[in-house]
Amino acid sequence: MSYADATLSRVRTVHHTLPERLAALRGPDVAPRPLDARALAALAANPGCRRRALLDAAGVDKGAVAEALGAPARFGQSRFAFSRGHAFEARVKADGCAELLRLLGADGAHAEVPDLGAAGPEGRAARTRLALAEAAPGSWTLLDHPLLALDVAGSTVFLEPDAVAVAPDGAWTVAEIKSFPILDGGADAVKVGAAARQAAVYVLALDAIEAGRARTDVLLVCPKDFSNLPTAEWVDVRKQLAVTRRQLARLTRIEEIAAALPEGTTFDPARPGPDLTAAVDSVPAAYAPECLSSCELAFHCRDRARAADSVDALGRGLRSDLGALTTVGAVLSAATSAPCDGEDDPAVTALRRAAALRAEALRAHPTS
Known part of the structure; x- marks a missing residue:
């Protein structure tokens, strides 16, 4: 067998055994946790984190792992908010999605709502593609919780938007239904930004079916003021779409x-603490303070970054400015040491200048 044939054979073997490998990483009899658009948007915001990429692709319950490591993260929707969101979505989609059609600008129109039920996620995704292809021209079709497939770093991710509307002109529109209010014509900018990043993932998945059919402005449906009446605003997600596409393409x-991990590595939360810690730490992470609001393992990664004296714990912006200085100790040493001949590191020069200015200010205004 030639070298090329042997290489091709190995690649095919890895491809065919990847699902089994990912299942082994979860642990025996551990059900996979599906990766949703919110998590995928967070992953796209930090494409250098191999730890999150692998654990999410394997369907590992990062919350359970964080609990087992003694570093749980407390965030996410409360049960009350979850129930309120479901009740609001049911109202928007009641009576053949009449309210949703009104918000789409088709008040009084009738829409076909095809059945998207099928066995397994692959079947549901195929049924969604078929429904999009069969949507009758000249009329409205609404897909209630369709399932979209997206390839992420060689692993298939299934995504479920609240709704996708097919307009009479054939354009596809993503509708995101959220329970936070639109007050006096405007909503919380942070929440709208998060919804836009999530919706951009859905548009990206629709583009994978047929490029150019999905609109880049999505319909954000929310309660009006302090009532439960639905209202909406159009959100342009072109920027979020470009960023997400670029960042996902950068993922290893x-x-x-998976191939770089030691044989027998598993992230089963039932494993003994030291073994689980070693397994998690065997995958490189790219911690940043922003992870605290989007990743269940953030507190564990922060503790590890602090223990290693890493400047990653100070934020991506500062980490980028410091260049080759990767530890807090190296930064402090560079700021206080005397310059050497031929040294031209701009980060070191800036640190020494800042230290000199600080010392000068303290001499001019000594504390009492």
Whole structure:
């Protein structure tokens, strides 16, 4: 067998065994946790984190792992907010999605709502593609909780938007239904931004079916003021779409990350603490303070970054400015040491200048 044939055979073997490998990483009899658009948007915001990419692709319950490591993260929707969101969505979609059609600008129109039920996520995704293809021209079709498939670093991710509308002109529109209010014509900018990043993932998945059919402005449906009456605003997600597409393309392929792990590695939360810690730490992470609001393992990664004296714990912006200085100790040493001949590191020069200015200010205004 030639070298090329042997290489091709190995690649095919890795491809065919990747699902089994990812299942082994979860642990025996551990059900996979599906990766949703919110988590995918967070992953796209930090594409250098191999740890999150691998654990999400394997369907590992990062919350359970964080609990087992003694570093749980407390965030997410409360049960009350979850129930309120479901009740509001049911109202928007009642009576053949009449309210949703009104908000789409088709008040009084009738829409076909095809049945998207099928066995397994692959079947539901195929049924969604078929429904999009069969949507009758000249009339409205509404897909209630369709399932979209997206390839992420060599692993298939299934995504479920609240609704996708097919307009009479054939354009596809993503509708995101949220329970936070639109007050006096405007909503919380942070929440709208998060919804836009999530919706951009859905548009990206629709583009994978047929490029150019999905609109880049999505319909954000929310309660009006302090009532439960639905209102909406159009959100342009072109910027979020471009960023998400670029960041996901930068992700290292999952099989490459998995292949670098020691044999027998598993992230089963039932494992003994030291073994689970070693397994998690065997995958490189890219911690940043922003992770605290979007990743269940953020507190564990922060503790590890602090223990290693890493400047990652100070934020991406500062980390980028510091260049080759990767530890807090190195930063402090560079700021206080005397310059050497031929040294031209701009980060070191800036640190020494800042230290000199600070010392001068303290001499001019000594504390009492």
